[in-house]
Amino acid sequence: MYRVIIVDDEAYIRQGLRKILQRFAPQWELVGEAEDGESGLRQILRLQPDLVILDFRMPGLNGIECCERIVEQAPRIHRILLTAYQDFQLAKQAIRCGVFEFITKPLDRGELLETLRKAEALIDKERSEQARVLSLQQTVRKAAPLAQKLYYQHFIFGQDYHELTQFIVEAGYPPLNPDSGALILLAVSPDWIENNAYSTFDVELFRYALTKFIQEWYAKHDYAYVLQDHVGQVVVVLNYASGEASASLSARESACRLQRDIERSFKRTVTIGLSGLRPVADASRAYQDASLAVTYRLICGGGQILSLPALRADRRMSAPVLEQVENSLEQLLLGNEQAAFSILDDLASSELVMPAELQRMITHYMLRLGAQLKLMELDIRRISGKSLEEWVHELEGTVLRSSLMDKIGLLLRDLCRTIRQERSFSDTPLIEKIKQHVAQYLAEGVSLQSAADRFGMNPSYFSRWFKYETGRNFVAFLKECRIEKAKHLLEHSSHSLQEISELVGYADIKHFYRVFKEFTHCSPSEYKRLHTR
Numbered sequence: 001m002y003r004v005i006i007v008d009d010e011a012y013i014r015q016g017l018r019k020i021l022q023r024f025a026p027q028w029e030l031v032g033e034a035e036d037g038e039s040g041l042r043q044i045l046r047l048q049p050d051l052v053i054l055d056f057r058m059p060g061l062n063g064i065e066c067c068e069r070i071v072e073q074a075p076r077i078h079r080i081l082l083t084a085y086q087d088f089q090l091a092k093q094a095i096r097c098g099v100f101e102f103i104t105k106p107l108d109r110g111e112l113l114e115t116l117r118k119a120e121a122l123i124d125k126e127r128s129e130q131a132r133v134l135s136l137q138q139t140v141r142k143a144a145p146l147a148q149k150l151y152y153q154h155f156i157f158g159q160d161y162h163e164l165t166q167f168i169v170e171a172g173y174p175p176l177n178p179d180s181g182a183l184i185l186l187a188v189s190p191d192w193i194e195n196n197a198y199s200t201f202d203v204e205l206f207r208y209a210l211t212k213f214i215q216e217w218y219a220k221h222d223y224a225y226v227l228q229d230h231v232g233q234v235v236v237v238l239n240y241a242s243g244e245a246s247a248s249l250s251a252r253e254s255a256c257r258l259q260r261d262i263e264r265s266f267k268r269t270v271t272i273g274l275s276g277l278r279p280v281a282d283a284s285r286a287y288q289d290a291s292l293a294v295t296y297r298l299i300c301g302g303g304q305i306l307s308l309p310a311l312r313a314d315r316r317m318s319a320p321v322l323e324q325v326e327n328s329l330e331q332l333l334l335g336n337e338q339a340a341f342s343i344l345d346d347l348a349s350s351e352l353v354m355p356a357e358l359q360r361m362i363t364h365y366m367l368r369l370g371a372q373l374k375l376m377e378l379d380i381r382r383i384s385g386k387s388l389e390e391w392v393h394e395l396e397g398t399v400l401r402s403s404l405m406d407k408i409g410l411l412l413r414d415l416c417r418t419i420r421q422e423r424s425f426s427d428t429p430l431i432e433k434i435k436q437h438v439a440q441y442l443a444e445g446v447s448l449q450s451a452a453d454r455f456g457m458n459p460s461y462f463s464r465w466f467k468y469e470t471g472r473n474f475v476a477f478l479k480e481c482r483i484e485k486a487k488h489l490l491e492h493s494s495h496s497l498q499e500i501s502e503l504v505g506y507a508d509i510k511h512f513y514r515v516f517k518e519f520t521h522c523s524p525s526e527y528k529r530l531h532t533r
Helices: 010-024 036-047 063-073 088-096 109-155 163-171 200-217 245-265 281-296 317-331 337-349 357-376 380-384 388-395 401-423 430-440 446-452 459-470 475-492 496-503 509-520 524-531
Strands: 002-007 028-034 049-055 078-083 101-104 180-190 224-228 236-241 270-274 303-305
Touching: 002 010, 002 036, 002 109, 010 028, 010 109, 028 036, 036 049, 036 063, 049 109, 063 078, 063 163, 078 109, 078 180, 088 317, 088 388, 101 109, 180 200, 180 245, 180 281, 180 317, 200 224, 200 236, 236 245, 236 281, 245 270, 245 303, 270 281, 281 303, 317 337, 317 357, 317 401, 317 459, 337 401, 357 380, 357 388, 357 401, 380 388, 380 401, 388 401, 430 446, 430 475, 446 459, 446 475, 459 475, 475 496, 475 509, 475 524, 496 509, 496 524, 509 524
Parallel strands: 002 028, 002 049, 049 078, 078 101, 270 303
Antiparallel strands: 180 236, 180 270, 224 236
């Protein structure tokens, strides 16, 4: 259907046009009539028809003046001008106003119907183009988060990014090359939110405003990318091709200016954790370094630029010690109290850790633990009766190694008990709930990120926990689920391959073909032919 409004001060003309439309052009819906230019213009702008038929001479605004207003405020509306005068100057004015057709009175029915057919063809073409543009816009909207937010997040948060690569390339976005270039990460964390004196809405609103502010602050810098992580930190990725010294200086200067501008604009302080210069392939470690540095405000105070190399807890700690600390932390987050404690106890008793280094190691461990508990939305004060800051000060003041390890052991016991309780559901085991969630949301593009969000876990922790519980990597499990569902659909449904690809969560059918063949050693078409005879 096409919508039209008639504006003519002569009633018999309006009546004649109405009858022609009703009898010979029923595809045109008459949605309004007016006898003067001003009321006609109000209807046109309010109802937004496809076409208006206007008389040139009318009370108030004439046809040309109406057309000029329409061009300014609703240019997509087509215009036919009626006049009893064959005037060359009038025709030129009409052309300048974008009039679709100039018809002289007395009205010829055949001429009008032919003009309407031309209008229909033009409107159909425009609608088709609008639909195509809308489709492209929707595709871009879908591709942009994958090409920018998801792709960067997969790099930075240590998730598998290979599945996204082909899709992103075909969507027209250049992916990062993990084998070239270097980056420094900033983790920007508001200090005042730690006071817990504000509503959840106020906190979320501030974090949104802070993220937008930082995005605009770096908008003119091609080398910067800004996103928000799962605990409300704003993460800034700074790409560098220069040497380490100049890149580190540039990043620190940038962080200092940003911090000053945030304080000036929001009247609030933020702590900024600064990673060292790392290859793109080590983006995940850079994110961990920047996030960990932020937690040291418990000791150093807020409103600062903090980086691990300058913090005493990491200074002179050897790589093997740091690796074992991470192993203990991983066991703790899996709820394995004895394994977590044994690793720390062995370290404390070994020759690797001298007395002075033991204190640094425990401080590092506690701050690292605090960051992870925050990601899991667990409150150490509620669990143990003491804040993280109180624990750090108490452990730093403990003289005997045995007393130190006794206190650590009690804390680990309480934490592991809570973590195990958090992971257990009253009816269905958590792992089964996760599998059900994956099966239910395959078509919506379920991912490690979305599954972790759904079950309230940090993605890194979720990935480690899932592998510990099932013996399988979550990304590999997700691929298996998709391919198993695809096999079932190929055997038992009449869906096209494109539809099946979308139903199992692959927007790109070429990528679906590649993954399917990787798992089954045959193409989807070959599989269907072999299993539906």
